[in-house]
Amino acid sequence: AQSVAQPEDQVNVAEGNPLTVKCTYSVSGNPYLFWYVQYPNRGLQFLLKYITGDNLVKGSYGFEAEFNKSQTSFHLKKPSALVSDSALYFCAVRVGDMRFGAGTRLTVKP
Amino acid sequence: EPEVTQTPSHQVTQMGQEVILRCVPISNHLYFYWYRQILGQKVEFLVSFYNNEISEKSEIFDDQFSVERPDGSNFTLKIRSTKLEDSAMYFCASSDRDSLWQDEQFFGPGTRLTVL
Numbered sequence: 001a002q003s004v005a006q007p008e009d010q011v012n013v014a015e016g017n018p019l020t021v022k023c024t025y026s027v028s029g030n031p032y033l034f035w036y037v038q039y040p041n042r043g044l045q046f047l048l049k050y051i052t053g054d055n056l057v058k059g060s061y062g063f064e065a066e067f068n069k070s071q072t073s074f075h076l077k078k079p080s081a082l083v084s085d086s087a088l089y090f091c092a093v094r095v096g097d098m099r100f101g102a103g104t105r106l107t108v109k110p
Numbered sequence: 111e112p113e114v115t116q117t118p119s120h121q122v123t124q125m126g127q128e129v130i131l132r133c134v135p136i137s138n139h140l141y142f143y144w145y146r147q148i149l150g151q152k153v154e155f156l157v158s159f160y161n162n163e164i165s166e167k168s169e170i171f172d173d174q175f176s177v178e179r180p181d182g183s184n185f186t187l188k189i190r191s192t193k194l195e196d197s198a199m200y201f202c203a204s205s206d207r208d209s210l211w212q213d214e215q216f217f218g219p220g221t222r223l224t225v226l
Binding site for chain 1: 114116143145151152153154155158166168201203212214215216217218219220
């Protein structure tokens with residue numbers, strides 16, 4: 001069955017440092033992978049997606065994600081974190097319906 | 111920037127009562143979805159809707175649930191007889207395309223449903 005896993009409930013980084021939020025997936029066939037962010041009292045906002053092509057996908061707010069087929073991963077990255085990046089991040093895979101990971105809470109400290 | 115809106119933001123109801131959650135998708139979008147998130151758990155797909163029909167639904171979306179697009183702008187989720195375990199945050203989403211599952215969905219802020 002298709003699924004995604006986010007192994008970390010919480011990620012803490014200092015402002016200005018690089019950040020990584022991890023996601024691994026399990027699907028049969030080609031995965032369509034997405035990252036969404038949720039700020040307090042807001043809905044999920046689309047960040048980026050991987051459909052095909054270049055394994056490094058660039059998205060909103062300076063985020064990027066690297067698709068790694070051999071490791072079945074789609075980690076979200078940003079070279080220099082901002083305090084305003086603090087939020088809940090969800091990885092999702094779509095083969096039919098959208099399946100979300102459990103979410104990772106990112107806290108960026110000044 | 112256009113956005114998906116949902117009302118109410120918080121709904122409290124008694125077990126066994128019917129509730130209707132309302133959503134106004136982005137105006138030129140054609141595909142509509144409902145998701146729920148029980149506190150502390152994953153966001154779960156409920157149903158997708160296109161061309162006035164349900165296109166997909168999950169095992170969660172049983173006979174107690176129904177969806178409707180009554181007037182060309184609203185998209186509603188009805189729960190006929192609420193149970194305690196229906197307490198969750200319900201998210202509506204919309205998309206202008208849905209070609210081979212490749213297109214992103216735009217989410218509303220959610221309605222928190224509390225069943226007492």
